[in-house]
Amino acid sequence: QTVLRVATWLPPTDNQNTIVWPTWAKWVEEATEGRVVVKLEYGLGHPKTMFQIVEDGISDASFSFHGYVPGRFTLPQIIEMPGLGVNSEATSVALWRMYDKYFKAENEFEDLEVLGLFSHGQGTIQSNFPVTSLDDLKGKKIRVGGGVQTYLAEAMEVTPVGAPATKAYEMLQQNVIDGIFMPMAQQKSLRLNEVTKYITIFPAGMYMGSFSMFINAEFMDSLSEKDQAAIRAVSGEKLSAMAGKAWDMGDLDGYKAAIAAGVDINEVQEGSALSEQFNALMPASDQAWLDSVADKNIDAEAVLKELRHEARHYNAGN
Amino acid sequence: MTVALIGFAVLLLLIIAVRIPIAFAMGIVGFFGFSYLQGLTFDNLFSFRWSGMLSLASNRIIDTAQEYSLSVIPLFILMGNLVTNSGLSNALYRASNAFLGHHRGGLSMATVVACGGFSAICGSSLATSATMAKVAMPEMRKYGYSDGLATASIAAGGTLGILIPPSVILVMYGLLTETSIRELFAAGFIPGMLGILLYLFAVKYVVWRNPEAGPCGEKLSWPQRLSAMNGVWGVLALFVLVMGGIYAGIFTPTEAAGVGAGGAFLIALFKRTLNLRSLFLSLIDTTRTTAMLFAVVIGALIFSDFINRAGFPDDLYNFVVSLDISPLGVIFVILGIYIILGMVFESLSMMLLTVPIFYPLVQSLGFDLVWFGIIVVVVTEISLITPPVGMNVFVLSAVLKGVKPGTIFRGVTPFWCADIVRLLLITLIPAVALILPEILYR
Amino acid sequence: MALSQFIAEHYPDKGPAKWLAFGLECVTATTLMGLMLLTCADVAGRYFFANSINGAVEITEVLLAVIVFAQMPVITWRGGHVIVDLLDRFYGILLVKVLALFSTLLISAAFYFVAERMIYLASRSLRRGVVTEYLEFPVGYIVQFVAVMSYVCAATMITYGVYRAIKSQQ
Ligand code: NA
Ligand code: NA
Numbered sequence: 001q002t003v004l005r006v007a008t009w010l011p012p013t014d015n016q017n018t019i020v021w022p023t024w025a026k027w028v029e030e031a032t033e034g035r036v037v038v039k040l041e042y043g044l045g046h047p048k049t050m051f052q053i054v055e056d057g058i059s060d061a062s063f064s065f066h067g068y069v070p071g072r073f074t075l076p077q078i079i080e081m082p083g084l085g086v087n088s089e090a091t092s093v094a095l096w097r098m099y100d101k102y103f104k105a106e107n108e109f110e111d112l113e114v115l116g117l118f119s120h121g122q123g124t125i126q127s128n129f130p131v132t133s134l135d136d137l138k139g140k141k142i143r144v145g146g147g148v149q150t151y152l153a154e155a156m157e158v159t160p161v162g163a164p165a166t167k168a169y170e171m172l173q174q175n176v177i178d179g180i181f182m183p184m185a186q187q188k189s190l191r192l193n194e195v196t197k198y199i200t201i202f203p204a205g206m207y208m209g210s211f212s213m214f215i216n217a218e219f220m221d222s223l224s225e226k227d228q229a230a231i232r233a234v235s236g237e238k239l240s241a242m243a244g245k246a247w248d249m250g251d252l253d254g255y256k257a258a259i260a261a262g263v264d265i266n267e268v269q270e271g272s273a274l275s276e277q278f279n280a281l282m283p284a285s286d287q288a289w290l291d292s293v294a295d296k297n298i299d300a301e302a303v304l305k306e307l308r309h310e311a312r313h314y315n316a317g318n
Numbered sequence: 319m320t321v322a323l324i325g326f327a328v329l330l331l332l333i334i335a336v337r338i339p340i341a342f343a344m345g346i347v348g349f350f351g352f353s354y355l356q357g358l359t360f361d362n363l364f365s366f367r368w369s370g371m372l373s374l375a376s377n378r379i380i381d382t383a384q385e386y387s388l389s390v391i392p393l394f395i396l397m398g399n400l401v402t403n404s405g406l407s408n409a410l411y412r413a414s415n416a417f418l419g420h421h422r423g424g425l426s427m428a429t430v431v432a433c434g435g436f437s438a439i440c441g442s443s444l445a446t447s448a449t450m451a452k453v454a455m456p457e458m459r460k461y462g463y464s465d466g467l468a469t470a471s472i473a474a475g476g477t478l479g480i481l482i483p484p485s486v487i488l489v490m491y492g493l494l495t496e497t498s499i500r501e502l503f504a505a506g507f508i509p510g511m512l513g514i515l516l517y518l519f520a521v522k523y524v525v526w527r528n529p530e531a532g533p534c535g536e537k538l539s540w541p542q543r544l545s546a547m548n549g550v551w552g553v554l555a556l557f558v559l560v561m562g563g564i565y566a567g568i569f570t571p572t573e574a575a576g577v578g579a580g581g582a583f584l585i586a587l588f589k590r591t592l593n594l595r596s597l598f599l600s601l602i603d604t605t606r607t608t609a610m611l612f613a614v615v616i617g618a619l620i621f622s623d624f625i626n627r628a629g630f631p632d633d634l635y636n637f638v639v640s641l642d643i644s645p646l647g648v649i650f651v652i653l654g655i656y657i658i659l660g661m662v663f664e665s666l667s668m669m670l671l672t673v674p675i676f677y678p679l680v681q682s683l684g685f686d687l688v689w690f691g692i693i694v695v696v697v698t699e700i701s702l703i704t705p706p707v708g709m710n711v712f713v714l715s716a717v718l719k720g721v722k723p724g725t726i727f728r729g730v731t732p733f734w735c736a737d738i739v740r741l742l743l744i745t746l747i748p749a750v751a752l753i754l755p756e757i758l759y760r
Numbered sequence: 761m762a763l764s765q766f767i768a769e770h771y772p773d774k775g776p777a778k779w780l781a782f783g784l785e786c787v788t789a790t791t792l793m794g795l796m797l798l799t800c801a802d803v804a805g806r807y808f809f810a811n812s813i814n815g816a817v818e819i820t821e822v823l824l825a826v827i828v829f830a831q832m833p834v835i836t837w838r839g840g841h842v843i844v845d846l847l848d849r850f851y852g853i854l855l856v857k858v859l860a861l862f863s864t865l866l867i868s869a870a871f872y873f874v875a876e877r878m879i880y881l882a883s884r885s886l887r888r889g890v891v892t893e894y895l896e897f898p899v900g901y902i903v904q905f906v907a908v909m910s911y912v913c914a915a916t917m918i919t920y921g922v923y924r925a926i927k928s929q930q
Contacts (some may be wrong), residue, residue: 011495012678043626045619049377052881056370059355071891141806146893148322159806161896162817164386167570169492178571337859339841342867372877379874379910380881380903383828384821392792392827393799504876569803576799583796595766601789609831610840712842723844 660701
């Protein structure tokens, strides 16, 4: 019997740790007839070091957010630009397909084997002031993460405040910031429903965040071919879809928490002035991603098109 | 469980008997302990894949040295150094002495109260004790206080930094357990006040046992007291700047450290006490303490990597579950474990290590997680002054050259007992912690 | 001159160690001052000019690493790390010296090995083009700095640190 150690982070109560990993663990144990058992390990360091921890064989597998290591994983960030407008499950499956077809050869993951890719839910604006026009955001102090969020913040002329996500609650509570760009799930997981009054959701989505789950390639080699095949059979698209679904459920819980706390949720209508205003930002943000992958050996524009087609036509049933 | 316990034993041996600096002892035991769990034996000493282990240690060093939230450490220490430099500490203690000095141990009492006040602008116990050491120690020495009482009142008073809001540790707890942070902050307030009160009794006890430890000063008239208050406008201004800024939402507690240091810098300029030489000395004094503290945090993190990998957290959980006892009994077992771990661990790593293991258990037994958070923070406070590894004590001994940790540990005993009394009160009467959040938010 | 008098007064180290210590502490003092001014400017900018400093968090993180690791050699060779001295009164002077020497060698080795690894990690990170989030500053340079300072810790401990351990009058 081989123990497959998964280094994890996020709170133990997060869906990633209560649903995604345990479900995959069950799949792996069943597929290998109990020869490989999965064990979760917390607290091995900052999420950005998870890639190295697995690469160096300290743990066998893990997951992380590509935005934590800017510059290294530019290709999977293809899903982060605004306008995709579908849920995490569809995005995750589409992203996996593009990775499998085009990105794998670019070898961004080097000694790691990618088990699955997924996305967190659509980004929203969570604020203590109502947003009826993008002009309402001008000069407001907004906590932003990196990547495409920085770009959007610039285009919306907000005063960007850089701070770790875990500081968000404190900063909102004390009015150090007026709002934050975050997916719905954080209304519950970071308890932002206690400290925000308004949520603005754009019809075609605002931005997304890409994650990967990966395993040490040497560890895979050390398993029998039968077990390797068994693990691969329960990973890839199957795992990506399951993870995306779990993160969608997180968003739903966040949505419920927001409603329960009486947060005013504005689901912006397609074609409304605000929606049009936001859509005007999109071509330039696409270009920013295309520029970031200009040195890669792929037809980025075509892949982006294909990804959006796949994502929008994904049917959870098939 | 065995491997982890052997690890603990080796660590204690290296720290106490072999006299290896704690930071390095923790790092080295963690490193080799983890290597052992990765398959290191005497036979494969040279073929062992050391690179992975060295990467793990290197990443801990690199990431911790760049940890944004730890920037409060140098900045709050600098604020204290600059405040001390501008002579405000003397003024503060003249004022304190005017009101409390005629009591036996009065300056120690003033120190405890001042620590409580400082805790309300600082989220870290280490920064609170480092700062208050600069402010309070020279004065207590001047008035002939024994090193034991003087340092103990700072070390103990400093622990209030993580209980009285804002608090880094409470925020971490809130995020680990998905508990309301504002409720945690509200819940920390009364136990913090209770802490001040009990520490005052501890001072009383010490001077009752040994009147020489804290001599009384002369009693001043009210006009004299008011004129002594005149000298502390700078401190008040700084308090208003930092506290007001945090509560009005102008900056975060992390930023408050920088703004507070900036404010102290301006006050020192205004008072014309600052020259290039004294500024330089304040700055390097701060960076020396900072580097020392970071070394300890890094060592503790590497050690906890080993403890984690050894499966100690899970084993502890199973051990607690296997004891067939009442819910309150389980809480007491957990408290006992915390106090034992607190002998060795640094506050934050103890918190990160244990809370994810214990809180599901505590929750399933039907206890309130806000209450448990306060309990955990109080136990963590106790760990800061529990030998042989009490971080607050070490900070003091580093800041005050010439005072040995042993002296401080001996002096701190009555305060430690006061903490145990407080812990029992909060454990047995949850309302002490829960009444404020109940009134304000529930 | 005033400067050499100041150094003589505040730097008890011997020979070149005196100047190395002063040089490094000039760096840490300036950096800390910069860190304080950065935070104040960031907060003031946000409130008075509706424009905070881009990447203030990142700069803070880099400055923090500079402060901690530029200072590390000096406090390490001066024996500034926390030790538990509970048993000193039972140990003779000789034993305390032998133990101090042992610690010195151990610490020197520890810094040397992590420095070797960090140099490798730095070059790997530079090769992969990893940069910071807002300012896109190559992360590898920060790692290289920490690695170089760790080498300095190792080198000063095995020379001046050993000398101090043997000469100490404790
Ligand atoms: Na506090
Ligand atoms: Na302790």
